[in-house]
Amino acid sequence: MTLLWIVMACGPKEPVQATPIVGWHQEESWTLACYHPPAYDSMLEMDRRDSWQGSMEAMELQWKGERGDGISIDEATLDQIDYQFSAYPKKVEQVSQENLEKCRQAATGQLSKDDWQTWIKGLPTQLTAGECRTHFLDTVMDNLNITVDFENSFPICEGDRVRISGSLQDQYRVSDSGEWITIAGDQNSPSLGKEALPCNTEGCFDGMLILQFTDLDNRITIYPVGTGLEFKAPRDGYISYGVNDDTFYDNQWYQRGGLIDHSSITVAPLD
Numbered sequence: 320m321t322l323l324w325i326v327m328a329c330g331p332k333e334p335v336q337a338t339p340i341v342g343w344h345q346e347e348s349w350t351l352a353c354y355h356p357p358a359y360d361s362m363l364e365m366d367r368r369d370s371w372q373g374s375m376e377a378m379e380l381q382w383k384g385e386r387g388d389g390i391s392i393d394e395a396t397l398d399q400i401d402y403q404f405s406a407y408p409k410k411v412e413q414v415s416q417e418n419l420e421k422c423r424q425a426a427t428g429q430l431s432k433d434d435w436q437t438w439i440k441g442l443p444t445q446l447t448a449g450e451c452r453t454h455f456l457d458t459v460m461d462n463l464n465i466t467v468d469f470e471n472s473f474p475i476c477e478g479d480r481v482r483i484s485g486s487l488q489d490q491y492r493v494s495d496s497g498e499w500i501t502i503a504g505d506q507n508s509p510s511l512g513k514e515a516l517p518c519n520t521e522g523c524f525d526g527m528l529i530l531q532f533t534d535l536d537n538r539i540t541i542y543p544v545g546t547g548l549e550f551k552a553p554r555d556g557y558i559s560y561g562v563n564d565d566t567f568y569d570n571q572w573y574q575r576g577g578l579i580d581h582s583s584i585t586v587a588p589l590d
Contacts, residue, residue, distance in 0.1 A: 343377070345426070351388040353422035354378060356415035371411040375404050378418055382439055389432050392439050399443035410446055451476035451555045455588050463502070463582040465491050465570040468517070469531050469561040473586070475552045480589040483560060484547040485528055489580035490573035493526040493564045499573050502528035502562075502582055503545045510563055517541045518563040528584070529563045532556055549589065560584060 345352035354377040357370050379401070384391030404411055421438055424430035453474035463485060464470045475481070490499040498505055504527025513519045518529045518541045528544040534556035542548060544560065552558075564570065573580045 349423075349426035350428070351422070351426050352386070353419055353426060354381065354415070355419055356412070359412045368408070371404075371408045374415040375401075375408075375411050378415060381422075390436060390439075392436060396440050396443065400439075400446070403443060403446040407446070407450075414442065414446075453555075455479045455481055455552075455558075455586075458588065459584075459586040461584045461586075463528065463560070463562070463584050465493070465562050465564075465572070466567045467561065468564075468567065469559040472533075472557045472559045475532075475556060475558050477552050477554050480549065480551045481558070481586055482547065482549050482589055483528075483530055483544050483584070483586045485544075485582045485584045487546060489582040491526075491562075491571060491580065491582070492573075493562060493570050494566075495569050497526070500526050504528075504563060515565045516563050517561075517565075518543050523563060525563060527563045528582075529561060531559045531561070533559075558586070560586070 339358055340355045341357045342355060343352045344355050354374070356374045359367050359370065362370060379397060380386060381388070381390055382392040382397060382400075404414075418439075421430060421435045425432050425435045453476055455473065455475045459471075459473060461471065485502045487501050487503070490501055492499050498507070504510075504524030506524060508525040510516045510519050510523035510525055510527075511521055513525075516523070516525070517531070518527070520541075520543075522543045522545075523529070523541075524543070524545070530542040530544050530548060530550060532540045532542065532550075532552065534554040540553075542550060543563075550558070562570070
């Protein structure tokens with residue numbers, strides 16, 4: 320009776336959890352070995368980042384044909400893949416998981432090696448799909464043109480941050496009888512509600528420096544800049560700048576003797 324009670328008290332044993340396979344592994348029925356990436360989601364952030372390099376090197380070893388399993392990709396394609404991995408290292412995770420599945424299918428006869436290689440050769444296109452390649456990376460220095468609505472147009476990617484600013488001592492006016500103003504605009508003449516002006520919301524003033532953002536669907540948004548603005552692109556698109564005015568033929572720079580003012584504009588990327 321005592322022995323039976325001890326056995327019943329112990330209950331059924333918990334099933335032993337199989338140790339996850341990481342690295343090169345080949346089942347008995349497989350025709351080749353496949354690289355098994357680690358379980359990225361269970362890793363600490365630093366370890367996870369370190370693992371990307373190992374996964375990338377393992378895949379490229381096989382793709383170069385150095386495993387002797389019939390897979391061999393041209394060097395130009397591998398260079399393109401390597402470039403994308405260098406630019407976006409986290410993409411190694413998805414590619415290594417998908418590559419394992421392709422390898423399993425090839426190893427069990429469900430996928431031909433030619434089809435697997437076609438998938439690998441298509442990675443450069445897949446890895447850049449939907450990626451904006453026109454990040455705002457270089458500082459632009461220019462002179463403000465007050466005789467046109469918007470001058471120059473610079474591509475920018477969603478999430479890019481820039482600061483636009485200009486010189487404050489230079490003066491101009493946007494009508495023959497108007498006040499001499501700077502890029503801050505006429506502080507005595509708010510543009511709120513003036514539908515003829517491009518910037519007509521809170522914070523807009525007549526003649527001030529403004530920023531125009533145009534997305535890829537040609538939707539336009541105007542931002543008051545004045546003495547300076549930090550801007551984060553909400554979508555991929557283009558930015559340009561000008562003054563908040565609707566007629567430009569009568570705009571003029573202030574002149575001191577033989578010297579004519581010209582406001583310098585700087586558009587600089589922010590980290």
